[in-house]
Amino acid sequence: MIRTILIVLLFVAVAGTGYWGYSEHQEKNAVLLQAENNYQRAFHDLNFHMDSLHDKIGETIAMNTRNQLSPALAQVWRLTSEAHNDVGQLPLTLLPFNKTEEFLTKMGEFSYRAAVRDLDKNPLSDKEYNTLKELYANSTEIQNELRKTESLAQKNNLRWMDVEMALATNKQPEDNTIIDGFKTVDKSVEGYSDVDFGTEVSNMEKMKDRDLSQLKGKKITKEEAKKIAVDFFQLKKNVKITIESTGKDAKYDAYSLTLYNPDTKGTTYMDLTKKGGYPLYVLYDRNVGKPKISLNEAMLQAEDFLKKHMESQMEMVTSDQYDNIGVFTYARLDNGVRIYPETVSVKVALDNGDIMGYEGTDFLLAHVDKRTPTFKISEQEARTNLNPKFQVKETSKALIRNDINEEVYCYEFLGILGDDTFRVFINAENGNEEEVRKLKEAEPSYNDI
Amino acid sequence: MKRNSAYIKGAFIAIALCFGLLAGFGQNNAHAFSNQVVQVGATGEDVVELQSRLQYLGFYTGNIDGVFGWRTYWALRNFQYEFGLPIDGLAGGTTKNKLAKASKYDKAWVNKQIDKGKKFSYYGGEKKSAKSGEAKGGSAKSGTPKAGTAKGTKGTGQAKAKPAQVKPAKNTPDGYSQNDVNLMANAVYGESRGEPYIGQVAVAAVIINRVNSASFPNTVSGVIFEPGAFTAVADGQIYLTPNKQAKKAVMDALNGWDPTGEAEYYFNPDTATSGWIWTRPQIKKIGKHIFCN
Numbered sequence: 001m002i003r004t005i006l007i008v009l010l011f012v013a014v015a016g017t018g019y020w021g022y023s024e025h026q027e028k029n030a031v032l033l034q035a036e037n038n039y040q041r042a043f044h045d046l047n048f049h050m051d052s053l054h055d056k057i058g059e060t061i062a063m064n065t066r067n068q069l070s071p072a073l074a075q076v077w078r079l080t081s082e083a084h085n086d087v088g089q090l091p092l093t094l095l096p097f098n099k100t101e102e103f104l105t106k107m108g109e110f111s112y113r114a115a116v117r118d119l120d121k122n123p124l125s126d127k128e129y130n131t132l133k134e135l136y137a138n139s140t141e142i143q144n145e146l147r148k149t150e151s152l153a154q155k156n157n158l159r160w161m162d163v164e165m166a167l168a169t170n171k172q173p174e175d176n177t178i179i180d181g182f183k184t185v186d187k188s189v190e191g192y193s194d195v196d197f198g199t200e201v202s203n204m205e206k207m208k209d210r211d212l213s214q215l216k217g218k219k220i221t222k223e224e225a226k227k228i229a230v231d232f233f234q235l236k237k238n239v240k241i242t243i244e245s246t247g248k249d250a251k252y253d254a255y256s257l258t259l260y261n262p263d264t265k266g267t268t269y270m271d272l273t274k275k276g277g278y279p280l281y282v283l284y285d286r287n288v289g290k291p292k293i294s295l296n297e298a299m300l301q302a303e304d305f306l307k308k309h310m311e312s313q314m315e316m317v318t319s320d321q322y323d324n325i326g327v328f329t330y331a332r333l334d335n336g337v338r339i340y341p342e343t344v345s346v347k348v349a350l351d352n353g354d355i356m357g358y359e360g361t362d363f364l365l366a367h368v369d370k371r372t373p374t375f376k377i378s379e380q381e382a383r384t385n386l387n388p389k390f391q392v393k394e395t396s397k398a399l400i401r402n403d404i405n406e407e408v409y410c411y412e413f414l415g416i417l418g419d420d421t422f423r424v425f426i427n428a429e430n431g432n433e434e435e436v437r438k439l440k441e442a443e444p445s446y447n448d449i
Numbered sequence: 450m451k452r453n454s455a456y457i458k459g460a461f462i463a464i465a466l467c468f469g470l471l472a473g474f475g476q477n478n479a480h481a482f483s484n485q486v487v488q489v490g491a492t493g494e495d496v497v498e499l500q501s502r503l504q505y506l507g508f509y510t511g512n513i514d515g516v517f518g519w520r521t522y523w524a525l526r527n528f529q530y531e532f533g534l535p536i537d538g539l540a541g542g543t544t545k546n547k548l549a550k551a552s553k554y555d556k557a558w559v560n561k562q563i564d565k566g567k568k569f570s571y572y573g574g575e576k577k578s579a580k581s582g583e584a585k586g587g588s589a590k591s592g593t594p595k596a597g598t599a600k601g602t603k604g605t606g607q608a609k610a611k612p613a614q615v616k617p618a619k620n621t622p623d624g625y626s627q628n629d630v631n632l633m634a635n636a637v638y639g640e641s642r643g644e645p646y647i648g649q650v651a652v653a654a655v656i657i658n659r660v661n662s663a664s665f666p667n668t669v670s671g672v673i674f675e676p677g678a679f680t681a682v683a684d685g686q687i688y689l690t691p692n693k694q695a696k697k698a699v700m701d702a703l704n705g706w707d708p709t710g711e712a713e714y715y716f717n718p719d720t721a722t723s724g725w726i727w728t729r730p731q732i733k734k735i736g737k738h739i740f741c742n
């Protein structure tokens with residue numbers, strides 16, 4: 001009797017497990033399929049967008065009238081960003097696909113710059129037409145390779161999930177078509193990476209090429225770096241310092257120091273440039289209690305700190321309170337002109353006014369001792385180029401980097417339009433509106449964290 | 450002994466009464482504010498009071514959100530102008546005294562609305578010429594609890610009064626939303642919760658560097674969810690609840706701190722499976738991670 005019951009129970013258990021396993025398997029497959037579908041969509045979208053991109057670039061070359069060219073270039077711009085988006089959804093990060101993404105970005109910038117430009121006054125140069133032609137050839141090749149990969153994948157019923165799994169387990173997938181296909185695509189772009197996009201596009205690269213070679217002073221040793229750090233924080237002897245040098249491929253040669261203070265149980269991290277021993281950044285990590293001092297007092301602390309550690313005259317441009325932390329940014333003031341590229345940030349604890357951090361990389365990279373201000377038009381003339389509805393509250397002089405990364409002298413107008421506050425920069429040489437920046441307002445809290 | 454304790458009790462009551470009186474007065478004079486100077490970017494109770502009082506007088510028409518933003522700044526400057534004060538956009542001693550004298554503020558009621566996240570109508574009386582310097586709209590006397598004040602005055606003809614909302618708000622670094630901050634905190638926590646603080650700032654900085662880079666997607670979510678980019682995304686650790694430190698690290702990175710020297714990649718040399726990552730030019734090692742270009 002008992003035996004029969006046991007057997008029945010066992011049978012039920014086995015059947016139950018089997019059923020459970022089967023449904024788990026089904027669910028797993030459903031999820032895998034879902035992921036696969038997403039990859040497939042992104043891949044086919046990419047192909048579609050590359051096709052249209054190719055056609056559009058072809059059309060722009062054929063176009064002669066300017067009023068047709070601008071919208072067409074805007075289309076190219078839109079398509080590159082769509083294609084870029086598709087690439088971002090594919091599991092390619094560990095594949096060398098960077099060149100293609102870079103190509104898309106450059107293509108996008110080139111078309112955008114050309115599209116928003118007044119082509120009547122400033123038509124495409126011969127050089128730019130050549131660039132367009134090269135881009136066209138370039139996109140032909142990418143399109144072909146992608147199409148080949150797509151059709152092979154379809155014919156052999158290849159799955160992106162297999163590629164993903166292979167990448168995750170670091171095994172070679174049985175069929176390498178997809179990976180090989182993309183490698184070929186990337187190679188074909190590499191050959192074109194020297195395409196001359198003109199000055200306007202390489203500006204992005206210009207920012208990348210900044211370095212610290214213009215800093216004054218000679219190379220310091222590790223021991224000297226330690227001494228600078230101790231002086232900087234006026235530390236006592238019991239602080240433990242570890243110091244490491246950046247690798248040989250670092251863009252900014254620096255020493256990284258970690259200082260542990262047993263008295264406060266706080267750790268300070270800082271990077272000092274090897275040349276001259278200037279601080280790139282400082283971060284102090286400790287628990288910060290409830291705010292006891294005002295943001296205003298914290299600002300005075302920050303200004304005190306800057307006076308002690310910087311020779312230049314600095315002016316506050318933003319102040320923000322994040323719970324128990326105040327963050328301030330300062331721009332250099334040069335003969336009454338705000339030099340916006342040369343900014344530093346200072347972070348202050350609102351429980352006792354400690355300096356919690358300093359970031360000076362941008363300042364060091366952009367700093368130029370002597371610039372020659374060019375203010376050709378008067379403030380009144382500049383004002384005439386403002387939106388008439390814009391209500392000016394404050395005016396000052398400024399140097400900014402415009403959207404093609406050139407430094408330009410501007411009149412800066414702070415004012416309001418409706419409920420929003422704006423900073424408007426008018427070029428002080430030709431009266432162009434260089435930048436209109438809407439100043440952020442606080443964001444409502446949707447949930448308290 | 451017994452008499453002694455009674456005496457102490459009495460003293461306590463007396464003190465408590467004094468405080469009660471003070472608090473009563475505090476409702477309507479400058480002692481209501483703390484003695485701190487309030488400036489642009491500040492948050493907290495002083496700002497709530499500042500906004501409420503400015504709104505009571507009709508200078509401020511935005512939400513009472515506890516963040517001293519630009520709208521509050523211009524409202525305060527207008528107030529300073531109308532009342533013949535130096536126009537500096539700072540709420541210091543004199544400005545706060547003038548403001549407290551000219552307006553009424555019911556802290557308990559406003560805070561209750563904020564806690565509830567409730568909508569409430571224009572605080573204080575109707576929009577009126579600020580020059581008179583006296584608030585006629587508010588009817589309740591100081592010191593009495595008046596949950597009905599603002600609601601009551603709402604009815605008393607305020608033609609221009611727009612409904613304002615008491616809703617707590619937060620400062621966020623330029624160009625990023627609170628949701629971006631949360632998403633990044635999740636990623637940083639999932640990727641590097643065992644790392645020293647600076648290592649977490651570094652991971653957050655890499656995410657930002659990728660957003661700014663030509664070879665990666667242009668959004669925080671695009672970068673984080675790019676398939677295969679972060680192991681924490683692939684194995685689901687990104688959905689762990691981040692701690693405060695991860696969020697702090699993200700805020701530092703968003704505010705411009707970059708300990709990595711503009712790195713776009715990093716890997717853990719003990720667990721990295723891809724040979725390709727070793728070919729990237731290395732910048733430095735922070736904690737367990739090697740950061741590269």
